[in-house]
Amino acid sequence: xxxxxxxxxxAVPAGTPSxxxxxxxxxxxxxxxxxxxxxxxxxxxxxxxxxxMRLYGLLGVxxxxxxxxxxxxxxxASQAAVERAANNxxxxxxxxxxxxxxxxxxxxxxxxxxxxGLESADSRAKYQDAMSRVxxxxxxxxxxxxxxxxxxxxxxxxxxxxAALVEQARSNNRLGLPVxxxxxxxxxxxxxxxxxxxxxxxxxxxxxxxxAEFDRSNSSLQLLVGVAALLGLAALAVWLAKRTHRYLNxxxxxxxxxxxxxxxxxxTQITSVGTATRDVARGTYQRAVTLADVTTAANDARANESLxxxxxxxxxxNEDAWGANRKQVDASLVDLSTSSELRALWGRYVDxxxxxxxxxxxxxxxxxxxxxxxxxTNGAANTFNAFDTRVTxxxxxxxxxxxxxxxxxxxxxxxxxALTALAALLAAWxxxxxxxxxxxxxx
Amino acid sequence: MSTxxxxxxxxRRLAAxxxxxxxxxxxxxxxxxxxxxxxxxxxxxxxxxxxxxxPAPTCDNATQSYDPLPSLPSRGExxxxxxRNIITKGYITVxxxxxxxxxxxxxxxxxxxxxxxxxxxxxxxxAIFGDPSKIQFRxxxxxxxxxxxxxxxxxxxxxxxxxxxxxWKDIGFSAEYxxxxxxxxxxxxxxxxxxxxxADLKGKRVCAPTGTxxxxxxxxxxxxxxxxxxxxxxxxxxxxxxxxxxxxxDDTVLAGLAAQDPNTVITKAKAITTEPYGLGLNKxxxxxxxxxxxxxxxxxxxxxxxxxxxxxxxxxxGPAPAPPTPVYGR
Numbered sequence: 001x002x003x004x005x006x007x008x009x010x011a012v013p014a015g016t017p018s019x020x021x022x023x024x025x026x027x028x029x030x031x032x033x034x035x036x037x038x039x040x041x042x043x044x045x046x047x048x049x050x051x052x053m054r055l056y057g058l059l060g061v062x063x064x065x066x067x068x069x070x071x072x073x074x075x076x077a078s079q080a081a082v083e084r085a086a087n088n089x090x091x092x093x094x095x096x097x098x099x100x101x102x103x104x105x106x107x108x109x110x111x112x113x114x115x116x117g118l119e120s121a122d123s124r125a126k127y128q129d130a131m132s133r134v135x136x137x138x139x140x141x142x143x144x145x146x147x148x149x150x151x152x153x154x155x156x157x158x159x160x161x162x163a164a165l166v167e168q169a170r171s172n173n174r175l176g177l178p179v180x181x182x183x184x185x186x187x188x189x190x191x192x193x194x195x196x197x198x199x200x201x202x203x204x205x206x207x208x209x210x211x212a213e214f215d216r217s218n219s220s221l222q223l224l225v226g227v228a229a230l231l232g233l234a235a236l237a238v239w240l241a242k243r244t245h246r247y248l249n250x251x252x253x254x255x256x257x258x259x260x261x262x263x264x265x266x267x268t269q270i271t272s273v274g275t276a277t278r279d280v281a282r283g284t285y286q287r288a289v290t291l292a293d294v295t296t297a298a299n300d301a302r303a304n305e306s307l308x309x310x311x312x313x314x315x316x317x318n319e320d321a322w323g324a325n326r327k328q329v330d331a332s333l334v335d336l337s338t339s340s341e342l343r344a345l346w347g348r349y350v351d352x353x354x355x356x357x358x359x360x361x362x363x364x365x366x367x368x369x370x371x372x373x374x375x376x377t378n379g380a381a382n383t384f385n386a387f388d389t390r391v392t393x394x395x396x397x398x399x400x401x402x403x404x405x406x407x408x409x410x411x412x413x414x415x416x417x418a419l420t421a422l423a424a425l426l427a428a429w430x431x432x433x434x435x436x437x438x439x440x441x442x443x
Numbered sequence: 444m445s446t447x448x449x450x451x452x453x454x455r456r457l458a459a460x461x462x463x464x465x466x467x468x469x470x471x472x473x474x475x476x477x478x479x480x481x482x483x484x485x486x487x488x489x490x491x492x493x494x495x496x497x498p499a500p501t502c503d504n505a506t507q508s509y510d511p512l513p514s515l516p517s518r519g520e521x522x523x524x525x526x527r528n529i530i531t532k533g534y535i536t537v538x539x540x541x542x543x544x545x546x547x548x549x550x551x552x553x554x555x556x557x558x559x560x561x562x563x564x565x566x567x568x569x570a571i572f573g574d575p576s577k578i579q580f581r582x583x584x585x586x587x588x589x590x591x592x593x594x595x596x597x598x599x600x601x602x603x604x605x606x607x608x609x610x611w612k613d614i615g616f617s618a619e620y621x622x623x624x625x626x627x628x629x630x631x632x633x634x635x636x637x638x639x640x641x642a643d644l645k646g647k648r649v650c651a652p653t654g655t656x657x658x659x660x661x662x663x664x665x666x667x668x669x670x671x672x673x674x675x676x677x678x679x680x681x682x683x684x685x686x687x688x689x690x691x692x693d694d695t696v697l698a699g700l701a702a703q704d705p706n707t708v709i710t711k712a713k714a715i716t717t718e719p720y721g722l723g724l725n726k727x728x729x730x731x732x733x734x735x736x737x738x739x740x741x742x743x744x745x746x747x748x749x750x751x752x753x754x755x756x757x758x759x760x761g762p763a764p765a766p767p768t769p770v771y772g773r
Contacts, residue, residue, distance in 0.1 A: 036760075070712055116552055176552060177544070177703040178548040178676055178703070179700075182674075198483060201533055209477055214473075312580055313581030363578075
């Protein structure tokens, strides 16, 4: 078979004037000249039945490698998704903490204001702790998720405004000037209308990202490539058996068996990670989110109680908001398993609040304020703090458990991926060996 | 040639496989990028349009109230429905201000309400119950005053409320218990600040609370840009934040604001209105109005009115003048 005479013009070497006649094999140094030689070699290698055996053997090797690559890739993708889910969950927790701390700071500030006179060192410290956690939380959250950067930047501006207004309220209050109350009102209103919607949005966006990664953690669809490769190898074995009338090729069979095991292990591993991740998503993660919702709503309720009293009879809007907060807490507590302890603690605060409202609605504002700020056993401050402390503790436990479980899940995927790759290489070698054996016999 | 015909598709298939494998590898390794967290869309608060209020109805007896009872009856003698309800309830509900320094304001140290209006309200409670603490204060805005009286959420309003012909159509008033006038408060930094009148503040932002006669008057003057807040202290906050250049209101209220910010001054320009203060009542409560008028008349007669005035207002406004002359006979 002679070299083809229709040389492709693409192969014209750089520098050759265009339109110049391309030389026939007289110039073998050019690429154009070398191709026919390579093709000659290739066609000789692939000629006849041994040639086809070589070709199909090559395809078999590719199939084995492909299967290994797909399995390793699926394992690593699943690991990466679980890791991202862990990171996003951690970000949800951070954002929720900021949300709770902002409302907690406001609850403390408004309640301290209600007492009249100089705020206690204790409540000042509580306010400052909450605001410090907000400040550091904002920086951490912005560093952890660049996509939140812009929203957190805006939030930071509103938090600064809030803190400045509270300080102005404080300094006017210390001078005995009623304009302080106005600053506090403006601070609380701005916090709720400007800052809270942003942080709620950040929480929502990260919940969405977590959910997306929970869904992505089961990447077993990619293993279909491996199944196709395995079918290809089986077809090769059948073809070879028909051609050579030798039914069992130990090497090729070994390769197929090895790849089958590899695929099975990869599928099992990925499915179990997927299942475990889904369990986390429905279990501790959901619990952490619900507990955070409870904490947020409860602190908002507490601030609304103070704002209602500060409004002295014109606080219907705040009392309505308290009612909405209560509904939210009640509904969330029903969803939670083992929440009887929380329900009991919350119930005690609700009782205290109802007494506060009863006093205020019957003209005993002084008594209402006293009860609302009371740290005695049945006082609103005491019962609320007991609930807040416990629910925060449970939430922290649940969120820490979520993040650490997810991080643990992703742990050994790298090892499995490496083993998968090694098995695929071994199988490829077995394919070469098995096909090579038949080619030898054919001669 | 036949081999080439076979080889080409194989080559293509190989290339397709390689591409697929490459894409898969890429899909696994490339990092996921998230869409930026959106900012919540906030609807900007509706700008309070300067819709000029309907022209104020005119009459010549805005300060005319009902004849006082000849003497204060004991609780047992009272048969009037409204007053019986108050007595049964055990306290009188009074709508007041918590941010009008010197008239009705919250004392940041005690949390209690205090001021001229508060003491007048307590005097009414003392007359009915013999105890000035039998009172439920309800802090309301100027805008709330008439609706809350109409739906009987409060029995009485003691919140520097001007008696006007328009308001008489909706509610009742006691006799006049204080006379004020609308003035203007500006920053000391304005040139010739002490002598500025509202009409001089062309292009300046002047604040007045919604639902007040001060706002109606401000809107009738050409020149200043109108800025509103829920109450006078809200105006002071806007002023301190640089969102308003001046505040207009009754001189007594402005005195309370000026006392909270040494950078302000009440101008010497003459008061542009006369503001007779009356206690607001439900339109139907004529007996209560006559009862309250007796209380006020007694306060004025026995010197208690002057004592209350001196307690709150002697500092910024000088010693008590003679109380306003009540007009009865409505």
